[in-house]
Amino acid sequence: xxxxxxxxxxxxxxxxxxLESVMDNLGEFRSIGILSDISRTGGNRLxxxxxxxxxxxxxxxxxxxxPSARAFISTLTDVPVVAxxxxxxxxxxxxxxxxxxxxxxxxxxxxxxxxxxxxxxxxAPRAEGEELSxxxxxxxVCVAKGMLNKEIADLHNISIYTVITHRKxxxxxxxxxxxxxxxxxxxxxxxxxxxxxx
Amino acid sequence: xxxxxxxxRTVLSSKMKLADLIDMNYNLLGVLSRFDMKxxxxxxxxxxxxxxxxxDTPTFILICNIYTFDSFVPSKELLDSVNVMDIVKYLHKSHxxxxxxxxxxLEESIEKMLExxxxxxxxxxxxxxxxxxxxxxxxxxxxxxxxxxxxxxxVEFVQDPSFSILQYEENHTNVEEKLSDLKxxxxxxxxxxxxNQLINRVLLYIYILEDDLSKHTSIEDEILVPSVxxxxxxxxxxxxxxxxx
Numbered sequence: 001x002x003x004x005x006x007x008x009x010x011x012x013x014x015x016x017x018x019l020e021s022v023m024d025n026l027g028e029f030r031s032i033g034i035l036s037d038i039s040r041t042g043g044n045r046l047x048x049x050x051x052x053x054x055x056x057x058x059x060x061x062x063x064x065x066x067p068s069a070r071a072f073i074s075t076l077t078d079v080p081v082v083a084x085x086x087x088x089x090x091x092x093x094x095x096x097x098x099x100x101x102x103x104x105x106x107x108x109x110x111x112x113x114x115x116x117x118x119x120x121x122x123x124a125p126r127a128e129g130e131e132l133s134x135x136x137x138x139x140x141v142c143v144a145k146g147m148l149n150k151e152i153a154d155l156h157n158i159s160i161y162t163v164i165t166h167r168k169x170x171x172x173x174x175x176x177x178x179x180x181x182x183x184x185x186x187x188x189x190x191x192x193x194x195x196x197x198x
Numbered sequence: 199x200x201x202x203x204x205x206x207r208t209v210l211s212s213k214m215k216l217a218d219l220i221d222m223n224y225n226l227l228g229v230l231s232r233f234d235m236k237x238x239x240x241x242x243x244x245x246x247x248x249x250x251x252x253x254d255t256p257t258f259i260l261i262c263n264i265y266t267f268d269s270f271v272p273s274k275e276l277l278d279s280v281n282v283m284d285i286v287k288y289l290h291k292s293h294x295x296x297x298x299x300x301x302x303x304l305e306e307s308i309e310k311m312l313e314x315x316x317x318x319x320x321x322x323x324x325x326x327x328x329x330x331x332x333x334x335x336x337x338x339x340x341x342x343x344x345x346x347x348x349x350x351x352x353v354e355f356v357q358d359p360s361f362s363i364l365q366y367e368e369n370h371t372n373v374e375e376k377l378s379d380l381k382x383x384x385x386x387x388x389x390x391x392x393x394n395q396l397i398n399r400v401l402l403y404i405y406i407l408e409d410d411l412s413k414h415t416s417i418e419d420e421i422l423v424p425s426v427x428x429x430x431x432x433x434x435x436x437x438x439x440x441x442x443x
Contacts, residue, residue: 174382175382175386176379177375177379178379180326181326181375181379181380181383183322184322184379184383184387185383185387187319187322188383188388188389189387
């Protein structure tokens, strides 16, 4: 089946069912599930859905998160994300999505937008695998040694922003969030010498 | 399209047989034991058992609801009818349960699991667990020594106005993150000489504890904090009236 799998993150049952029926009628895209919220499910569950595309109502993000929605969502998934604009949103928020569906879009427009979101992303390089890269391992060692982001940035001559991105990816891949946990990881994987530590 | 099962809609009621309630969600076994309810209750209903043990029935059912339905948010009426001291009693019992039972079983199983590891690896993981345990114990101690006495004072209308239950809404994230990290470490990164069955058992204990703690947090955040906050507001209103009179 060539159907693209779509995950809906939409609090309104009416809107979610409506989108499902549009996809059912026109084919090509197929809903694999509806979540009414993401705060509780967390990133692990989002990834486990194995969707090709996500349609998300920005309502599920709180106001503070919305302007940085892209950064937030990219910590959860690397598939294209289309906004379902059920409420008025500022341009800055909307710009972060691969496409934006409006409440009054007709079915063919909706499908066209989903298609264009997929295509735009298709050209981008695929995300690398789940193993830590050499660079991420270097950063991880610094974190485990208790270095601050600023110190790590200076040592490797990169921006703090890059350090933060690396740290996010490390956490996403390993599932470990705390510095203490990352230290255990580094020691178990012999990235740092236990004797040099402490 | 997923169809909703009818059982999803079942509303817990005081007229249900207690045995049916437990059969519907065995996670409620922990709730029973924390209210000191003993087995052998035969065909007694939830309401009858609650009455026998002097537990406020709506409060008991509210706790069971939180345990049973993931996104259960109690209505305002429900919150108003809650017996706050029963909630506190429950939370207190839960603390003892975690410390005396959950963490102890987890600790024993981790110790056994780590036996074949080389000394340094063992030490690193052990320390991580111990730190987690200390942090969680401290968190419980704060609730026992500061929050619960305060709640009692609010219920008895002798509260200290410099403290508010909303201050207590400090986050639990750090302890939650550490347990989740422990889970990842145990599942994904242990040295190969560890026994698979023992790892399995440790993971099960972690999952059970994680679930239970998240319900525990919901009871604090969704029931205790709003009910006490409501009482605080009421007391404030009373005292204002008193001044005006």
